[in-house]
Amino acid sequence: MYVIVAGGGKVGANVARSLLRLGHELTLIEQRSDRFERLEDEFEHQIQRGDATELYVLERAGIARPPDIVLALTGDDEDNMVICQIAKEKYGVPKVIARVNDPRNQAHFDLLGISPTVCATSSIMALVEHEVPEHDLIHLLELRRENLEIVEVQIDRDSPSAGKRVEGLSLPEGARLISVMRNGRAEIAVGATTLEAGDQVLAILEPGKEDELRRVLLRS
Amino acid sequence: MKALVVGCGRVGSSIALELQREGWDVAVVDENEDALSRLGDHWPGSFLVGHGMDVDLLRAAGIDDADAVVVATDGDNTNIVIGQVAQKRFDIQCVVVRLLDPARARFYSERGLRTVCPTSVAIETLIEAVRACELPATTAAG
Numbered sequence: 001m002y003v004i005v006a007g008g009g010k011v012g013a014n015v016a017r018s019l020l021r022l023g024h025e026l027t028l029i030e031q032r033s034d035r036f037e038r039l040e041d042e043f044e045h046q047i048q049r050g051d052a053t054e055l056y057v058l059e060r061a062g063i064a065r066p067p068d069i070v071l072a073l074t075g076d077d078e079d080n081m082v083i084c085q086i087a088k089e090k091y092g093v094p095k096v097i098a099r100v101n102d103p104r105n106q107a108h109f110d111l112l113g114i115s116p117t118v119c120a121t122s123s124i125m126a127l128v129e130h131e132v133p134e135h136d137l138i139h140l141l142e143l144r145r146e147n148l149e150i151v152e153v154q155i156d157r158d159s160p161s162a163g164k165r166v167e168g169l170s171l172p173e174g175a176r177l178i179s180v181m182r183n184g185r186a187e188i189a190v191g192a193t194t195l196e197a198g199d200q201v202l203a204i205l206e207p208g209k210e211d212e213l214r215r216v217l218l219r220s
Numbered sequence: 221m222k223a224l225v226v227g228c229g230r231v232g233s234s235i236a237l238e239l240q241r242e243g244w245d246v247a248v249v250d251e252n253e254d255a256l257s258r259l260g261d262h263w264p265g266s267f268l269v270g271h272g273m274d275v276d277l278l279r280a281a282g283i284d285d286a287d288a289v290v291v292a293t294d295g296d297n298t299n300i301v302i303g304q305v306a307q308k309r310f311d312i313q314c315v316v317v318r319l320l321d322p323a324r325a326r327f328y329s330e331r332g333l334r335t336v337c338p339t340s341v342a343i344e345t346l347i348e349a350v351r352a353c354e355l356p357a358t359t360a361a362g
Binding site: 053054055056076077078079081082086089090104105107108111112 | 273274275295296297298300301304305308309321323324327331
């Protein structure tokens, strides 16, 4: 597989290293001369110096072949968006992955149809929420393309759903319970499953239905 | 008519002043508070400090009912993204984006973004200036 990696910071250089170890062919593009010089000995002909948002730099790196995938991993979100747009729409690169540095820019990546994206800050925040739940409903996974998300809810003693069977709950349309974790054991949630205080319930739902789900499971 | 100008450098500030003179209601956004001084002592329009990628700031500057948006920060890629946000998210019909790189300007104008590339204009003007030079006959012939 041929890969272009834009951005030779910690993320880009380590990803490039890992891909090379797996035997892939790649070109790493780094703009800053200090970083480029540090990486040149290691990457030799597999690193080029330049601004990966310039078309001639991308062409020199073989964007017209086109590569199987372009990874936009610079520390600048606008640059990453432009790299992905040029790769996909000008050169027909079949797959791109973009790094999101500032989670507030996620909406812009979505607006421009750039997917998948990886945001370290958002991933860490999701883990923090999971480990130290501040909120009663934790987002575990977003399936952007499917327009679905998987959330975890903790049932309390005073939750309206405690002691009720799943089939007796009036769950919002577009939401289903997946599993119930009780005393360290998970079971698939079926109609006859009775929820109890202390249960951790996984649910799949359309984004935007969280409040309705919360009302049914957690408070009346 | 309402205009929003993002980026208040030499270019952005001049556009803002000119539109305001022509009777537009102009709001200006820049990251740097000092940029306000480029608009003179009595700027009658609004001026907001912040980054043009910040949607809340764009809203506060009135992008929802802007008739035109001019994007002229000093970063080409920032301008490309803000221009597309204005066009696609806020449905602004008249979005004009300043891009210094002719290659990116061409690519994005093919994709429906109204780009203006001062570099291309400068190149054409300079070539015209060279052509207009009166050269000695021998040099021209040789």
